[in-house]
Amino acid sequence: MNTDPTGASTPTTAAATDAHANAPLVFITGASSGLGQALAAHYARQGWRLALVARRLSVMQAWCEHLQLPPWQCRLYAADVAEPASIRAAAEQCLAQQGLPQVVIASAGISHGIDTGCWEDLPAMQQIWQTNNLGMAATFIPFIGPMRTRGSGSLVGVASVAGVRGLPGHAGYSASKAAVLAYCESLRGDLRGSGVKVTTISPGFIDTAMTRDNPFPMPFLMPADAFARQAAAAIARQSSYVVIPWQMGWLARLLRVLPDWLFDWALAGRGRKPRKTPGDGQDKGGPQP
Numbered sequence: 001m002n003t004d005p006t007g008a009s010t011p012t013t014a015a016a017t018d019a020h021a022n023a024p025l026v027f028i029t030g031a032s033s034g035l036g037q038a039l040a041a042h043y044a045r046q047g048w049r050l051a052l053v054a055r056r057l058s059v060m061q062a063w064c065e066h067l068q069l070p071p072w073q074c075r076l077y078a079a080d081v082a083e084p085a086s087i088r089a090a091a092e093q094c095l096a097q098q099g100l101p102q103v104v105i106a107s108a109g110i111s112h113g114i115d116t117g118c119w120e121d122l123p124a125m126q127q128i129w130q131t132n133n134l135g136m137a138a139t140f141i142p143f144i145g146p147m148r149t150r151g152s153g154s155l156v157g158v159a160s161v162a163g164v165r166g167l168p169g170h171a172g173y174s175a176s177k178a179a180v181l182a183y184c185e186s187l188r189g190d191l192r193g194s195g196v197k198v199t200t201i202s203p204g205f206i207d208t209a210m211t212r213d214n215p216f217p218m219p220f221l222m223p224a225d226a227f228a229r230q231a232a233a234a235i236a237r238q239s240s241y242v243v244i245p246w247q248m249g250w251l252a253r254l255l256r257v258l259p260d261w262l263f264d265w266a267l268a269g270r271g272r273k274p275r276k277t278p279g280d281g282q283d284k285g286g287p288q289p
């Protein structure tokens with residue numbers, strides 16, 4: 001691990017850098033927790049170099065120390081994906097210090113319950129879209145030009161089964177993930193023939209901070225490390241779209257074709273994630289996948 005107090009890493013010895021310069025590089029947002037952290041652990045085990053991004057630098061530092069990652073393998077960037085200048089600076093530092101990644105994974109995301117009749121919930125909705133949507137675009141943009149020039153690379157957007165239909169009580173989150181699905185599909189078409197691949201990953205229920213307090217059963221709940229293995233395999237085979245676990249893929253297909261009256265009936269009375277109360281800095285937790 002290698003960081004300075006600003007969150008950007010400092011160069012390690014030239015010899016160590018040269019010796020490992022050929023190891024592939026993955027850039028991951030949301031790396032301080034959950035899916036992002038599990039993906040980082042998976043790629044670290046495979047010998048990849050890591051460029052890890054989140055707001056909580058100290059959490060990522062503690063994780064790197066716990067895994068005893070050598071300095072050449074991991075650099076940390078404290079950045080807020082909801083602030084374009086912040087994530088842009090992190091991406092540019094990565095390009096300058098570590099080079100152009102083979103894989104960029106936009107996993108950073110938040111979810112809150114929303115009461116669509118309340119003005120007070122509008123800022124929470126804005127924050128969800130700013131993080132889950134603009135944050136994803138701002139994560140990818142710095143890498144698209146260089147990857148096009150190189151003629152290779154993978155951009156990976158983490159969507160959700162919650163984006164397949166609009167879940168009551170979760171208008172902000174469901175809409176954000178529906179937008180991720182469409183955004184990544186557009187991007188895939190834009191980059192067709194360039195050698196740059198786009199993979200959309202829709203997780204079902206994965207055991208992370210985001211789902212841990214859900215007050216209802218979560219079908220096919222999966223450990224984060226198992227998710228990471230399957231996600232990395234999908235990225236390696238350049239899948240355009242995958243639902244993990246696969247059982248949720250069938251559920252998502254079913255949800256898509258249910259008539260509205262049946263969908264509304266099936267979802268009525270389902271548990272809802274608490275709304276974000278004013279002044280609550282917490283971005284964690286959520287009952288929806």
Ligand SMILES: NC(=O)c1ccc[n+]([C@@H]2O[C@H](COP(=O)([O-])OP(=O)(O)OC[C@H]3O[C@@H](n4cnc5c(N)ncnc54)[C@H](OP(=O)(O)O)[C@@H]3O)[C@@H](O)[C@H]2O)c1
Binds near residue numbers: 054110
């Ligand atoms: N867990 C599931 O079942 C599930 C299902 C479907 C989809 N997903 C999606 O998977 C992704 C990861 O979720 P998770 O389960 O791993 O949640 P998590 O454990 O709560 O982790 C969320 C990560 O996003 C980062 N993050 C949040 N806002 C950020 C911001 N503004 N700037 C930079 N980083 C930010 C957090 O880091 P800091 O707080 O340190 O910044 C944290 O590392 C999300 O996009 C989520 O919507 C999860």
